[in-house]
Amino acid sequence: MTTSRDGREPLANVRDRVQARVVGRERELALLLAAVAAGRDVLLEGPPGTSKSTLLRAITAEWGIPLVFVEGNADLTPAKLVGHHNPARVLREDYSPANFVDGPLVEAMRAGGFLYIEEFNRAPEDTINTLLTAMAERRIAVPRAGEVVARDTFRVIASMNPYDNIGTTRLSTSVHDRLCRLAITYQDAAAERGIVTLRAPVPDLKPAVYERLVADAVAVTRATRQHEDIRQGSSVRGAIDLTLVAGQLLKLDTPASESETPGRGDAAEQSHRDTVYDAMVVALSGRIFLDETVDVTPEQVLRQIWEDHFILDPAAAAPG
Secondary structure, eight states: OOBOTTSSSBHHHHHHHHHTTSSSOHHHHHHHHHHHHTTOOEEEEOOSSSSHHHHHHHHHHHHTOOEEEEEOSTTOOHHHHHEEEOHHHHHHHOSOGGGEEEOHHHHHHHHTOEEEEETGGGSOHHHHHHHHHHHHHSEEEETTTEEEEOOTTOEEEEEEOTTOOSSOOOOOHHHHHTOEEEEOOOOOHHHHHHHHHHHOOOTTSOHHHHHHHHHHHHHHHHHTTTOTTEEEOOOHHHHHHHHHHHHHHHHHSHHHHHOSSOOTTSHHHHHHHHHHHHHHHHHHTTTOEEOTTOOOOHHHHHHHHHHIIIIISHHHHSOO
16 A cells, blocks of 8 residues: 555545645646656746646645745755854854754755755756755754754755746756656636636625636636747736735726626627736736737737637637
8 A cells, every 4th residue: 555654644534634725736746746746856838827836835735745846946045955054153163063053954954855946957056956965865064063864755846838938957867867757837717717716806896707707817817828929928826816816906897897607799798808807917917927028018929829719719708
């Protein structure tokens, strides 16, 4: 029988409880949970907003261990990752283990938590290489502070966006050799509607109006990922914000918010469509990255997506 990290409870029980915390992601959860339960460090590769941190928070919460978050960037030095001696105490007491301030790596090792490094390939190469010994030996030597031995539940979880190659570091074969890899892509439309419903409630709107708004928000957000002029589209976070912003706008527009099911061609329907576009500009224009070769603005591209959804493909945008 496959067991959890404590060697007692079946891993399937842990999976079922974690699954209750997330929307969809059954396969990704099973693979990630199996890898970390097997003692492996993992590289999660996928665009932003694909539930990577949500899965990790759910697993660590279920196991009762910390999730130590680190943002990978050019300023993440080895000293910031490992830790440093308190300068004031060093002047008074000289170097000693007592005046060493743990960095996130040492903190996670001592607590047996997950060290989650987001945008892993944006960290400098020497900082990334600092992790090699910790991953291979589960221990590191800290100058003038002694050796730190990781608890059994310590894991290194890294994430990176495969579509982003500006300001990034190419990972060495030594790093790849120490990490299992799991590619995570966008979920399907039904799952994204479930996520938006969970994360963006607008209780003042009538159910039919809210359901329509969520469907439209998810549809236009997903369309940003296929548009020919967009290099990288928005994640489901854009649909969440679009729904919340549009919900507030609809509450300002009494006829639209009071209509149960706006009909195509009437004033309420036009108000709904215009409101969705206004919310698209606010929620999505900063989340889409245009191809460098095109001479258009984000607003123009979003207007085209809006027209495709509401005018050129009216059946897809019809109420219900």
